[in-house]
Amino acid sequence: MHIQPNSKAVILTEIMLAVFRLQGRLLKKGDELVKPLNLTSAKWQVIGAVALAGKPLSAPQIAEAMGITRQGAQKQLNKMEKDGFFERCPNPYHRSSPLYALTERGIRSFSDAMALETVWAGGLVTDLSLQRLHEALQTLNAIHEQLDSPVPKQGDR
Amino acid sequence: MHIQPNSKAVILTEIMLAVFRLQGRLLKKGDELVKPLNLTSAKWQVIGAVALAGKPLSAPQIAEAMGITRQGAQKQLNKMEKDGFFERCPNPYHRSSPLYALTERGIRSFSDAMALETVWAGGLVTDLSLQRLHEALQTLNAIHEQLDSPVPKQGDR
DNA sequence: CTCAAATTGACAACTAGTTTCCATAGTGGG
DNA sequence: CCCACTATGGAAACTAGTTGTCAATTTGAG
Secondary structure, three states: OOOOOOOHHHHHHHHHHHHHHHHHHHHHHHHHHHHHHOOOHHHHHHHHHHHHHOOOEEHHHHHHHHOOOHHHHHHHHHHHHHOOOEEEEOOOOOOOOOEEEEOHHHHHHHHHHHHHHHHHHHHHOOOOOHHHHHHHHHHHHHHHHHHHOOOOOOOOO | OOOOOOOHHHHHHHHHHHHHHHHHHHHHHHHHHHHHHOOOHHHHHHHHHHHHHOOOEEHHHHHHHHOOOHHHHHHHHHHHHHOOOEEEEOOOOOOOOOEEEEOHHHHHHHHHHHHHHHHHHHHHOOOOOHHHHHHHHHHHHHHHHHHHOOOOOOOOO
């Protein structure tokens, strides 16, 4: 192989592969972690989006917060409302688009999950410095921003 | 909020969220990138696994290389064989588990995709230093290893 | 007010992966 | 050789997301 080991493109490719592997791992770990709470990683993320907002949100708002499509979020919400994690309440700004509020059960699930996650995450990174973690986070966010910017798409208003 | 902003657990949580966001973005970008080649990110990864191995592989070997389940890889392979990217050839070590070899078309798709990706990746990271990218990669891999370590697997050959 | 555009929810079909179960093929120990 | 065990492929049901279509609601320009 004659690939230059210091080429940015090559490193970026390796970062991409690392991101894919990590994502799979993290989802699986998350599923294990919150299984005792009758949650999955996906449901946990939905609950987290509303919990962190601190107020009921509409389905499209939740989708935006999670970075998934409106329909994807709606699907989860329909199931999770049926399962008692959320309840619909009237949206003063849009009669036919209800806000989803966490029920007692939903709130309890979120704080239980957060507690589990804090313990797990704290034990995971014992031999990585805070500095290193910070820099990695910044680098990932920088890549994400560059991914967003160069394709303005055709959506100019 | 009394969360310590410098707590490792908090940073790790943010890294996890960044990984999720990035993964979604990268898959979408990958789909766009290889769409002209009649590929998707998933198919591209399967082709890449075999191409990088440099020799035909069995379905379970491909699954392992990709970090997905045997059945997941098998599904892609069944479709991609039908679409002419792979052809089965006899496995001297296992009569009923064929090796999957890239066809001419598969080889061409891989090199076309790699060319597109190199151009794209090289243009993406203009304002990140090689050093930063390297460190981020190492950090991600370190996290991945720590995720893996408590659950050792069995199984070569 | 009215009509066009945008937003929204429901639904269907699809991609890509998972788990589970089954039948068969290969392997090694007795 | 035989028998238990493992590896494999196939199929089905499932999770979680996507795109696309449709009808109804909401909004805003004129």
